Amino acid sequence: MTEHYDVVIVGAGPAGLAAAEAALAHGARVAWLDAQATAGGQVWRRDVEHGWPPRAQRVIEYVTQHANATWMPQTQVVTAEASELLLQNESRAWRISYDALVLATGARELLLPFPGWTLPGVTGAGGLQALAKQGWPLAGRRVVIAGSGPLLLAVAATAKRHGAHVLGIYEQASAATVHNFAQKLWRWPGKALQAVSLRARLAGIPYRCGSIVTRALGDSTLQLIEVDGPRGVERFECDQLAVGYGLVPNVELAHALGCAMKYEGAHPCIEVDAMQCTSVPHIYAAGEVCGIGGHDCAWLEGRIAGLAATNASIGASLLRKQHHARTFAAALREYFALDPYIHDLSEPDTLICRCEDVPLRALEDYDDARNAKLATRCGMGACQGRVCGTALAELGRFPRSGLRPPLFPTRLATLGELHSSCSQGSIP
Amino acid sequence: MSTVRIEIDGETLDVPAGITVAAAIARVERPFRRSVKGHARAPFCGMGICFECRVRINGVAQQRACMIAVHEGMQVVTDD
Numbered sequence: 009m010t011e012h013y014d015v016v017i018v019g020a021g022p023a024g025l026a027a028a029e030a031a032l033a034h035g036a037r038v039a040w041l042d043a044q045a046t047a048g049g050q051v052w053r054r055d056v057e058h059g060w061p062p063r064a065q066r067v068i069e070y071v072t073q074h075a076n077a078t079w080m081p082q083t084q085v086v087t088a089e090a091s092e093l094l095l096q097n098e099s100r101a102w103r104i105s106y107d108a109l110v111l112a113t114g115a116r117e118l119l120l121p122f123p124g125w126t127l128p129g130v131t132g133a134g135g136l137q138a139l140a141k142q143g144w145p146l147a148g149r150r151v152v153i154a155g156s157g158p159l160l161l162a163v164a165a166t167a168k169r170h171g172a173h174v175l176g177i178y179e180q181a182s183a184a185t186v187h188n189f190a191q192k193l194w195r196w197p198g199k200a201l202q203a204v205s206l207r208a209r210l211a212g213i214p215y216r217c218g219s220i221v222t223r224a225l226g227d228s229t230l231q232l233i234e235v236d237g238p239r240g241v242e243r244f245e246c247d248q249l250a251v252g253y254g255l256v257p258n259v260e261l262a263h264a265l266g267c268a269m270k271y272e273g274a275h276p277c278i279e280v281d282a283m284q285c286t287s288v289p290h291i292y293a294a295g296e297v298c299g300i301g302g303h304d305c306a307w308l309e310g311r312i313a314g315l316a317a318t319n320a321s322i323g324a325s326l327l328r329k330q331h332h333a334r335t336f337a338a339a340l341r342e343y344f345a346l347d348p349y350i351h352d353l354s355e356p357d358t359l360i361c362r363c364e365d366v367p368l369r370a371l372e373d374y375d376d377a378r379n380a381k382l383a384t385r386c387g388m389g390a391c392q393g394r395v396c397g398t399a400l401a402e403l404g405r406f407p408r409s410g411l412r413p414p415l416f417p418t419r420l421a422t423l424g425e426l427h428s429s430c431s432q433g434s435i436p
Numbered sequence: 437m438s439t440v441r442i443e444i445d446g447e448t449l450d451v452p453a454g455i456t457v458a459a460a461i462a463r464v465e466r467p468f469r470r471s472v473k474g475h476a477r478a479p480f481c482g483m484g485i486c487f488e489c490r491v492r493i494n495g496v497a498q499q500r501a502c503m504i505a506v507h508e509g510m511q512v513v514t515d516d
C-alpha cells in the first residue's frame with residue numbers, strides 16, 4: 009500500500025526543517041526525508057564531536073519527536089510522479105503519496121576543474137567541512153582553503169576547530185570587492201555579527217584576496233599547490249586543499265516533477281511565487297533550490313512553504329523578512345562573481361569527467377552535452393554529470409542535459425518496483 | 437567517546453562511534469578506489485554527490501563511504 013501524508017518534505021536542512029515545523033504546528037501529518045543519515049542539511053550538518061548548532065538542535069528535536077512526523081533518513085527519491093514518489097533506502101523501496109510536497113533539496117558545491125583536482129587530498133570547500141564534521145582526521149594537517157564566498161571562512165573555522173593547521177584562505181574576488189562588500193554588511197546586522205565572530209575565530213589565518221589556486225601537484229596524493237595572486241605565482245606544500253566556488257541548486261527532483269525553472273548564471277533554479285509555490289499545483293519549493301540565498305533565506309522560505317502547504321495564513325512581516333534576506337543573496341552574487349580566469353584553468357589533459365576519466369581534449373569538438381556524452385562517455389558515470397555537467401555549464405561549454413530518472417544510481421530491485429503493481433516490494 | 441571495532445582490508449581498527457566509513461579509511465591512509473584509468477581517488481565532495489569515495493562495505497560494492505556511519509563489526513574493502 010502507498011503511504012499517504014498531508015505534507016511530504018524532501019530535504020532536512022533549514023528549509024525542510026522550517027517547513028516541517030510550520031506544517032506540524034498546523035496539524036498536518038508530515039513525512040520528511042533526506043539522503044543523509046542525520047537531519048540538518050549541509051549548513052546545519054551535525055558534528056560528531058560538537059553536535060548540532062543550538063538553533064538547529066532545537067527544531068530538529070521538535071520535528072523528530074512530534075507524533076505527526078515521520079522521519080525517513082538515508083532515503084532517496086528514485087522517481088516522482090504527479091502525487092507520488094518512489095523512495096529507496098538501504099533495505100527497501102516504497103511509494104508515498106501526498107496532498108502537498110515541499111522541495112527543500114538544497115544545493116551542492118560548484119566544483120570546477122583545474123590541473124591536479126582529482127588527486128586524493130583535494131576536496132570541495134564545503135566538502136572538507138562536511139568530511140571534518142563526520143570525523144575526517146585533520147589534526148595537525150596543513151590545510152589550504154580556496155575558492156569564493158563567505159563559506160570559505162566557515163570552512164576554515166571548522167577545520168581549525170578540528171585541529172587543522174590552516175595555512176591560508178585564498179579568495180578569488182579582489183581585495184577591493186571584498187572590502188566594498190564588508191562595508192555593506194551593516195544592512196544585514198545578523199550577517200555582520202557572524203562575520204565579526206568568524207574573523208575573531210580565524211585570527212592569525214592569512215586571508216588573501218584576488219588569489220586563485222591554479223594547480224595541485226603530487227604523485228598519488230596531494231603534495232604541492234600553486235597559487236596565482238597579487239604576489240605572483242607561488243608554490244607551497246600542503247596536505248589538504250579545499251576548493252569551492254559557490255553553490256549550485258539541486259534541481260533534479262524538481263525537474264522530474266516538471267517544475268518551471270529560471271536561471272541564475274549558468275545554473276537552473278526553481279521558479280516560485282511569493283508563497284513559494286512552483287509552477288506545479290501543490291508543489292512548493294524553499295531555500296537554495298530556489299536560488300542560492302543562504303540559510304536565513306532557507307529558513308524563512310521553508311516556513312512560508314510549510315504554512316502555504318497547510319493553507320495557513322502567512323504574515324506580512326514574514327514575507328518582508330524573506331525579501332530582505334534575498335537582497336543579501338543578490339549582493340553576495342554580485343560581489344563574489346567569478347573571475348573568468350577560473351574558467352580557463354584546465355589544460356588539454358585535465359580530466360573533466362572524474363567518473364569516466366574524460367580529459368578536456370576529448371571534449372573540444374562538441375558543443376552539446378548529449379553528443380559529447382555519446383562520443384566520450386562524459387557525464388555517463390555514477391555521479392550522472394552532477395560534477396562535470398555542472399562544471400561544463402559554468403565554464404560556458406554547454407548546458408547540462410538529459411536529466412532523466414532514476415535520479416540517483418538505483419538498484420535493479422527498485423526499478424522492478426517501478427513497474428510492479430505491488431507497492432511494498434522489499435529488496436534482497 | 438565510545439568506539440566501534442571495524443575491519444579495513446583485513447586490518448582491525450577501533451574508531452570513534454558515529455564517524456563515517458570515509459573518516460575511518462582516512463585514518464589508515466588508504467586509497468579509496470581507482471578510476472577507470474587506474475588513478476587513486478579519494479572523497480571529493482563529502483556529501484554524496486561525486487561518488488569518488490566508493491568502497492565495498494559488508495560485501496556490497498560501490499557504497500559511498502561518506503554517507504555511511506561505521507558500525508561494530510563492519511567489513512570494509514578499499515581499492516576494490
Ligand code: FES
Pocket residue numbers: 478479480481482483484485486487488489490500501502503
Ligand atoms: S565524497 Fe563525494 S560521494 Fe562521497
